[in-house]
Amino acid sequence: MAIYTKEEAKMILEKALSFSKADACEINLSGSNSGNIRYARNTVSTAGYRSTQSLVVQSSFGKKVGTATIDEFDDASLEKVVRRAEELAQLSPENPEFMPPLGPQEYDEAITYKEATANVSPEYRAEVANSSIVPAAAKDVTAAGFLDDSAQFSAMINSNGLFAYNKSTDVDFTVTMRTNDGTGSGWVTRDYNDISKFDADEASKTAIDKAVLSKEARAIEPGKYTVILEPAASVGLLRNMFRSFDARSADEGRSFMSAADGGNKLGQKIVDERVNIWSDPLHPDAPTSTWNGAGQPLKKTSWIENGVVKNLAYSRYWAEQKGVNPVPFPSNGIMAGGDESLEDMIKGTKKGILVTRFWYIRSVDPQTLLYTGLTRDGTFYIENGQIKFPVKNFRFNESPIIMLNNLESLGQQVRVNGNLIPYMKIRDFTFTSLSDAV
């Protein structure tokens, strides 16, 4: 399937829009090609390829809205899908929260597409698997990994004159390395828009080293510890925190961001003043589309500045209710780092735990953003500035808000799941029990 160019996409969208007889019409067109390989037990297990395309028409009469979808783009199909959306709209109950389509918008040029990623072949994927399996086997380690690459485009048009287009590529890689005696496990995650930045040998080696180093972990008492969180560990908790940045839930009184006086926490200091978090679709290391599915432009936006809540996300409906400008949800999360290296963080730790990642993170109390989960794939005890030995995994019960209030220091930023997150040293992180899991 082709990844349509801006012109090709526009032609299809304009044709579809020409069939509209509704008060308003908004059409989204998207397509993707994606391939993957999965391996385990030092051999390939499954592999697949998928190609999809879809056109979604949303027609409205007043506040009555209907949506219809199709995956064929000849004129007859386009007319059929528009008619169907209109029929559905006429039959629908009114949606009092419906907002009419936006007018024309200005978008920045995105930097999300890299041809090399779009050209990944099945042979390349098999080579990546092999670059995990061969060195693993040589070290008495078993590799299980997954590589997923994709190229996609999305475009949108509406009856108020808006047109938007973006194309992007992504590659995601994870590998778990387990020692064959079953006592050690290591893991890495890597993701890029540009596959030429991906070094499968380096990633696999890092995971193998961690597996070997984490063998025969010792049990130490759970409790409050200073922790050094690798970016892949803290990203899960930070992402969960981001979900509470919705102004409506906050204003309705059912979010961590609700203020006791009936408003929200906009403008309040909620974490350490060294915490700065923003989103930026044009960041060269973690770019995203410069518009969202509703056609709103995405710009660099500050969410926490010097520990203070700088913005909450306002949908167009809620912004209108509150008489403020809409603020779209962020498309990525970027947290400012510091200049301390991981080595220095370890050197400066009298007694602490180095955490590779957290696993199975679940909300315990949305009121306080309390989460539980476990460490996994490489947890190490630090004493007097040195890594002493691997330790058994812990269960934690902790809130990212408490965590970011207990910030000791910040290190280098790393891209994780499309975000940029720094290494962090945190004091008094709460581990509540031990796990025998490796």
Added chain:
Amino acid sequence: MKRRDFVQYAGMGAGAMMMPSLLLGNDIPAEALLEPGMDTVLKKKMADVALNTAKSMGATYADARIGRYLNQYVFTREDKVQNVVNTESFGIGIRVIANGTWGFSSTNDVTEDGIKKATQHAVAIAKANSKIQKEPVVLAPVESYGEVSWKTPIKKDFKEVPISEKVDLLLSANGAAMENGANFVNSALFMVNEQKYFASTDGSYIDQDVHRIWPTFNVTAIDRQAGKFKSRQAFSAPMGMGYEYMDGLESEKLSGPEGIKLYNRSYDIVEDATMAAKQAKQKLTAKSVEAGKYDLVLEPNHLGLTIHESVGHPLELDRVLGYEANYAGTSFATMDKWESKNFNYGSDIVNIVADKTQVGSLGAVGYDDEGVKTKKWDLIRNGTLVNYQAIRDQVHMIDQNESHGCCYAQSWEDVQFQRMPNVSLEPGKEKYSLQDMIKDVDKGIYILGRGSYSIDQQRYNFQFGGTLFYEIKDGEIVGMLDDVAYQSNTQEFWNSCAKICDKDDYRLFGSFFDGKGQPSQVSAVSHGSSTSRFNGINVINTGRTI
């Protein structure tokens, strides 16, 4: 539908109105759900195109799944309809073995040309990957069933029930919640029909019509003065039933303490929403639990999730063998424990069965997604681990020669693999009710409904919350508790199982969204149990001040 999309759809998370309908199939009008789709004669012809193409290219095995997946979802909040969605997804998935290696490809172009191309792609992938294959696929034999069919035994097809009736029911439930003190309520109704046609080079042509339904809501009560909010989710279960589940039959209701109503094979959403609003308000002032050891009395709609996480997952053979090591994880229930024939998984009253045939359950089908007739088998008998869950390419690794029939793919476009069947705790044999159980507890907590759940990657250490918690003192419920979660180790927990109520208390818990695999796929699964008591479990207090 993926779990995250559900969260968005249900308005229970951010961006409720951002509809990622691309992930659900094509939107269609409700009446189009009633259209019959491709007939079985044509399906057989199309499937044969795939099988013959695969064989001609040197494949030693092939199967084809032609799927038409119909979904209808209704979303409301308070007095508003947020959305009504009808979707259809149609296509074919082709799986082959060539050079001893699996290959898979799928297409929505269900024509001879489209199927041939997809099959060629599947064979090419198999051949490319065979170069680094170290464990050639070994398939357990399966009977050739010829042309057969199976249908979920439903009384009311959701597709024939007008949308207005469904909308009215949800809005009535919302209204009842608001009248009884709720500040907010989101409700939703999910209805699924999988029309699946399976054919393989082993000579089976299987036509199945599978139905599932899930009504749910989330009621929130707020105390702005205290800056607190509490929620209570529905006590419904997703079921492998038709729309008759919504009938609210009195005969399918059970009465618990404190005026609690519980539902078996029929659900009264208006009554439940009424109770939910009162209980959510009550939670705002409930006593914070004192951490310590308690005897836990776990209600089936809660215990089901504990069974799912601590028994269902660790006994999946692919996890045990390491195929899921990079994602869901492996398992503490290693082969040596099973081979010893004396691994003490639980106390001797613990009997846990896997079952793909249980009527009304989410996992019930006639044949699995690789054409194996479904069955029921023991996993844990008298507390001892006796078997795993395995499919055709796995059973030889546990010295068995018959697949357990629990292979599943979430749609035609995803490859099928081993998925959890219904895994259920058998009821106690002697007459014993919930009331009897509460009377026998000196210091305990009665826990209802699902809450927070987290377990490690080998399924040793877990922490579970719940929806409602009641303190039991000297054989009586003395009030509601809050901030409760329990932490335990799987083997210790099941060995602390001291008592199980009888079959009259047996009910199904279910989930539409059991996730596994890369790319991740969801699967719907039920877990049956009767209220059970676990002695001396560690309870923590989850209250925090920020």
